[in-house]
Amino acid sequence: MPCFSFLFGRKFGSSAESSFGVDEEVAGIHNVKLYTYKELRNATEDFNPANKIGEGGFGSVYKGKLKDGKIAAIKVLSAESRQGVKEFLTEINVISEIEHQNLVKLYGCCAEGKHRILVYNYLENNSLAQTLLGGGHSHSNIQFSWRTRSKICIGVARGLAFLHEDLRPHIVHRDIKASNILLDKDLTPKISDFGLAKLIPPNMTHVSTRVAGTIGYLAPEYAIRGQLTRKADIYSFGVLLVEIVSGRCNTNTRLPVDEQYLLERTWDLYERRELVGLVDTSLDGDFDAEEACRFLKIGLLCTQDAPKLRPSMSTVVKLLTGEKDLDDSKITKPGLITDFMDLKVRGPPKAKSQKKTSYDKTNSETKSKSNVFTDSGKLDESTLLSSGNSTSAATSLTASYD
Numbered sequence: 001m002p003c004f005s006f007l008f009g010r011k012f013g014s015s016a017e018s019s020f021g022v023d024e025e026v027a028g029i030h031n032v033k034l035y036t037y038k039e040l041r042n043a044t045e046d047f048n049p050a051n052k053i054g055e056g057g058f059g060s061v062y063k064g065k066l067k068d069g070k071i072a073a074i075k076v077l078s079a080e081s082r083q084g085v086k087e088f089l090t091e092i093n094v095i096s097e098i099e100h101q102n103l104v105k106l107y108g109c110c111a112e113g114k115h116r117i118l119v120y121n122y123l124e125n126n127s128l129a130q131t132l133l134g135g136g137h138s139h140s141n142i143q144f145s146w147r148t149r150s151k152i153c154i155g156v157a158r159g160l161a162f163l164h165e166d167l168r169p170h171i172v173h174r175d176i177k178a179s180n181i182l183l184d185k186d187l188t189p190k191i192s193d194f195g196l197a198k199l200i201p202p203n204m205t206h207v208s209t210r211v212a213g214t215i216g217y218l219a220p221e222y223a224i225r226g227q228l229t230r231k232a233d234i235y236s237f238g239v240l241l242v243e244i245v246s247g248r249c250n251t252n253t254r255l256p257v258d259e260q261y262l263l264e265r266t267w268d269l270y271e272r273r274e275l276v277g278l279v280d281t282s283l284d285g286d287f288d289a290e291e292a293c294r295f296l297k298i299g300l301l302c303t304q305d306a307p308k309l310r311p312s313m314s315t316v317v318k319l320l321t322g323e324k325d326l327d328d329s330k331i332t333k334p335g336l337i338t339d340f341m342d343l344k345v346r347g348p349p350k351a352k353s354q355k356k357t358s359y360d361k362t363n364s365e366t367k368s369k370s371n372v373f374t375d376s377g378k379l380d381e382s383t384l385l386s387s388g389n390s391t392s393a394a395t396s397l398t399a400s401y402d
């Protein structure tokens with residue numbers, strides 16, 4: 001069994017460049033396909049901005065054509081996310097072995113000199129964030145019928161169940177969210193961004209570490225105590241599930257105050273037995289109401305406050321497919337991060353002490369690219385919380401909210 005302990009103490013941007021040559025460093029690392037920088041430069045026409053398809057916390061993503069004719073998404077990691085060659089390749093080695101129809105395939109990487117570049121299978125239909133949740137800014141003309149949504153929810157659940165339960169050691173993704181769900185030409189969902197996946201040795205029940213992830217998807221125990229288990233991913237999945245059914249982002253500060261937080265709204269409607277009202281109106285009523293409400297209830301179950309009340313991902317798959325019945329009596333009020341962090345912005349922001357929170361320059365910069373809490377004028381307090389908002393530098397949300 002390989003030893004992955006280094007992954008927990010990894011600190012992006014801090015590792016000195018190795019003084020060894022790549023060949024020496026990669027001795028013993030067998031499975032990664034290594035691309036030369038030249039090949040990737042050719043593939044992207046010298047990283048031509050016209051070929052840039054996205055920008056994430058880790059760096060820029062380009063579309064490129066590889067020598068063998070394959071189309072790839074080429075992710076150039078920014079300086080902050082640079083690791084030493086050996087650390088990088090060992091991690092990539094693990095990731096590149098993982099194969100599942102609901103996970104984005106990593107073809108290989110480039111670790112020449114200072115370059116750290118990941119080469120992924122290119123997915124034609126972009127991410128759920130840009131398509132389904134893209135609102136008016138979306139250039140997508142994909143019709144997300146109920147059938148398609150249901151297929152996407154089940155696919156993502158299967159991918160996550162695979163990471164959680166079929167792999168040894170298990171993988172906690174840490175950043176399940178709509179922008180990390182990519183769609184292929186048939187709209188099969190693929191979970192992306194394993195740059196943040198952390199490997200949990202089987203004898204470890206949880207890891208207290210820096211918080212990565214996007215606020216709004218963060219399980220309270222992870223956001224507050226940095227307690228990372230598979231249950232934190234299950235919470236994020238629950239939020240995503242409700243987003244897919246409703247076609248809405250988890251937070252939208254442009255909506256009336258009592259509708260801004262999707263999970264809160266879902267609980268509200270559940271209590272009033274009006275869950276069906278949350279289903280995306282763009283479906284024009286063309287959906288299976290029983291199934292849609294079941295999915296929303298599963299979303300509530302996945303986001304229960306106490307991690308142990310959240311079902312495992314394999315159970316979630318069975319609940320979604322109807323293989324297992326959902327017991328409504330198990331659904332209690334979900335864990336709302338807004339409750340814990342006193343984040344409900346109900347008026348002009350009050351000056352609030354930041355003494356318990358540390359956040360650095362990277363955090364404040366990454367806030368602007370967030371797909372939630374965009375209405376910054378109202379979110380003075382979330383500014384300090386947005387340190388957990390980006391996966392990018394996996395920076396510290398080390399504050400204790402007690």
Ligand SMILES: Nc1ncnc2c1ncn2[C@@H]1O[C@H](COP(=O)(O)OP(=O)(O)OP(=O)(O)O)[C@@H](O)[C@H]1O
Pocket residue numbers: 053054055056057058059060061073075104120121122123124126127130175179180182192193390391392
């Ligand atoms: N394999 C891929 N196929 C097609 N497009 C991709 C692929 N990987 C990434 N992209 C595009 O690049 C964008 C940026 O991806 P990236 O994973 O770097 O960041 P993100 O998920 O948007 O944000 P964050 O880094 O905060 O998670 C994606 O939103 C998507 O549009």
